[in-house]
Amino acid sequence: MKTTRLSALAFIFGGVFLSGCLNLTRPATAVQSHGLALEVTSSAQVQVNGPRFQINHGELELAGTIAKKPGASTTAFSHLDILFYDQAGTVVLDKPIHFSPQSLGHSRHGGRVGYYSLKLEPLPQSVTRIEVRAHDGSIAAPHS
Numbered sequence: 001m002k003t004t005r006l007s008a009l010a011f012i013f014g015g016v017f018l019s020g021c022l023n024l025t026r027p028a029t030a031v032q033s034h035g036l037a038l039e040v041t042s043s044a045q046v047q048v049n050g051p052r053f054q055i056n057h058g059e060l061e062l063a064g065t066i067a068k069k070p071g072a073s074t075t076a077f078s079h080l081d082i083l084f085y086d087q088a089g090t091v092v093l094d095k096p097i098h099f100s101p102q103s104l105g106h107s108r109h110g111g112r113v114g115y116y117s118l119k120l121e122p123l124p125q126s127v128t129r130i131e132v133r134a135h136d137g138s139i140a141a142p143h144s
Contacts, residue, residue, distance in 0.1 A: 028053035028060055037129040038062075045072040046134035048080070049113075056117070062130065063117040068104040075114065076103040079139040082118055086126040093124055096139045 033053035040048040051064035062082065068075050084093035099114035120130075135143060 025054045025056050025061075025063070028055050032060060034060075034123060034127075036127065039129065039131040041131060041133040042069070043078060043134035043136045045069060045075050045136045046078045046080075048132050048134050051132045053120075056119075060120045060123075061117055062120055062132070063115070064132065066099050066104075066114045066116065066134065067112060074103060075099075075105075077138060078134060078136045080116055081131075081133045081135050081143065083131040083133060084124060084127045085129040085131065087128045092126055094143075096135070096143075098139065 032055060036053070038051055038053065040051055042048045045068065047067045047069045049065045049067060051062060054061050054063055056063075066075075066080070078099075080097050080099060082095040082097060083091050084095075086092050095118060097116055097118055099116040101114055104114050105112055116132075137143075
């Protein structure tokens with residue numbers, strides 16, 4: 001009986017681990033994240049949730065989740081702009097990235113949450129703040 005319970009627990013833990021529900025990436029400390037401030041701006045289609053600094057394979061990384069906003073038609077043509085600001089509030093670097101899966105909540109069986117990550121090293125010296133901004137439009141199109 002005890003062996004059956006132990007096997008069941010091992011099976012459950014293994015399933016959780018393999019499904020990616022168990023996050024083994026540790027959060028970055030304030031020193032590791034260079035004291036950077038972090039902001040989010042959602043769009044009409046995309047809700048930006050839970051951005052965080054983390055250490056992944058020894059490197060600083062920005063990661064988080066997004067969701068389709070209630071009533072939004074699609075996220076298929078949306079992306080994220082990662083904006084790096086200096087102390088004066090000037091954008092010194094703009095890195096557009098995709099989240100995955102690209103189209104959320106398209107069907108009953110589709111994913112409800114998208115994920116993104118971006119390696120941050122090397123960082124420009126003057127950066128004091130990072131903004132994760134959702135953008136409803138082509139990643140290649142000019143941004144306003």
